[in-house]
Amino acid sequence: MITLQWPFVLALLPLPFLVRLLLPRAPERRAGALRLPFFAELAHAGLVANGRPRFSRLRLAALAFIWTLLVIAAARLVYVGTPIAIPVQGREMMLAVDLSASMSSPDLVQSGVPANRLQVVKRVADDFIARRTGDRIGLILFSTRAYVQAPLTLDRTVVRQLLAEASIGMTGRNTSIGDAIGLAVKTLRDRPAKDRVLILLTDGANTSGVLDPMEAAAIAAKENVRIHTIGVGADGMDFMPGAPMNPSGDLDEEALKRIAGLTGGQYFRARNDKGLAAIYADIDRLEP
Numbered sequence: 568m569i570t571l572q573w574p575f576v577l578a579l580l581p582l583p584f585l586v587r588l589l590l591p592r593a594p595e596r597r598a599g600a601l602r603l604p605f606f607a608e609l610a611h612a613g614l615v616a617n618g619r620p621r622f623s624r625l626r627l628a629a630l631a632f633i634w635t636l637l638v639i640a641a642a643r644l645v646y647v648g649t650p651i652a653i654p655v656q657g658r659e660m661m662l663a664v665d666l667s668a669s670m671s672s673p674d675l676v677q678s679g680v681p682a683n684r685l686q687v688v689k690r691v692a693d694d695f696i697a698r699r700t701g702d703r704i705g706l707i708l709f710s711t712r713a714y715v716q717a718p719l720t721l722d723r724t725v726v727r728q729l730l731a732e733a734s735i736g737m738t739g740r741n742t743s744i745g746d747a748i749g750l751a752v753k754t755l756r757d758r759p760a761k762d763r764v765l766i767l768l769t770d771g772a773n774t775s776g777v778l779d780p781m782e783a784a785a786i787a788a789k790e791n792v793r794i795h796t797i798g799v800g801a802d803g804m805d806f807m808p809g810a811p812m813n814p815s816g817d818l819d820e821e822a823l824k825r826i827a828g829l830t831g832g833q834y835f836r837a838r839n840d841k842g843l844a845a846i847y848a849d850i851d852r853l854e855p
Contacts, residue, residue: 572643579638583631657701658854659719659758661751662726664688665769665799666733667710668740672770674801684770684799685735691843692768693727698851705754706730709747711739711775715754743776744769748783748794748826756790763792764854767826770799772819784826795832795850796823799843 571577603609670685677687696704704726706717716733717726747767755763765787773780787794798820820836827834835850837843 568647570645570647571639572645574642576638576642579641580635583634657699657703658762658764659703659755660699660764660766660854661705661707661719661754662692662696662730663707663709663713663747663751663765663767664692664730664733665710665742665771666708666735666738667742667769667771668736669742669770670799671735672800675799683735685733687843688768688799689730689733692730694844695850696723696727696730699723703758705751707747707750707754708733708738709743709750710736711741711743713743713746713750713776714738715750719754719758739775741775742769742771742773743778744773744822744826745778745780745783746776748780748787749778752783752787752790752792755792761791763790765792765794765832766797766850767794767823768797768799769823772822780822780826781829784829788830792830793832793854794826794830795835795854796827797835797837797843797846798823799837801838 664685666685670688671683673681673683675682675684675687677690700723701721702723703719703721704717704723705715705719706726706729708714708716717729720726744767748765751765751767755765784794820834824834826832833849835846837846
């Protein structure tokens, strides 16, 4: 279909006629004219026109045609073909990241340097999001409360930026796993049933929120939302001689395994940055 982007420009078509009709003729100036004593001979021979030069009809038609083409070009004449729907194949994937106080524990290593859990999660999750071409990615941040930081979008750059800006405690100090799952289900329930995926990453147990994690998992299973759970934190370490400590003692692995199993997902345990990167690679294979 041929159409004009700026059809109002066509109002300029009669402009030359209006200028010729309304504006006064320019005064003739004879001073400085070139006088030829043999002009009569040239006119008699038909080499010059005698009197005032006039536009021929052919010349006027050519000028009008050129002006019409210029105006139509200014109006942006375009050919618009039949719309073609481009199928987008991918998952509808929510990423829920724990921002509770325990995520500041410096028990992991990143590039050979000690780092807290959130720093490692950010770097590895950023690489994971960057690889998910064609997926709609959303981001949920949770601790005492759960918030949709980024709705489902194909703009993975924005999701990566919002994840990079996340900080410990910005949504509270506790952990509301059930609320995070419920919010993800609410976001995903209107998307294609076979492609709904939630990746839940936490280092603790449910200590806040209004929705029990098992109830939330049951709702997720009913809505065909697969949940892959990731428990983050190093194994037991000796921080002081004679005082062994387990930095992941608060991690409720049994609950995370039950949540994943109830929804058809898998549970993963991330003890270091390489292990977390391997987990995301496994999820890439599970959710191609």
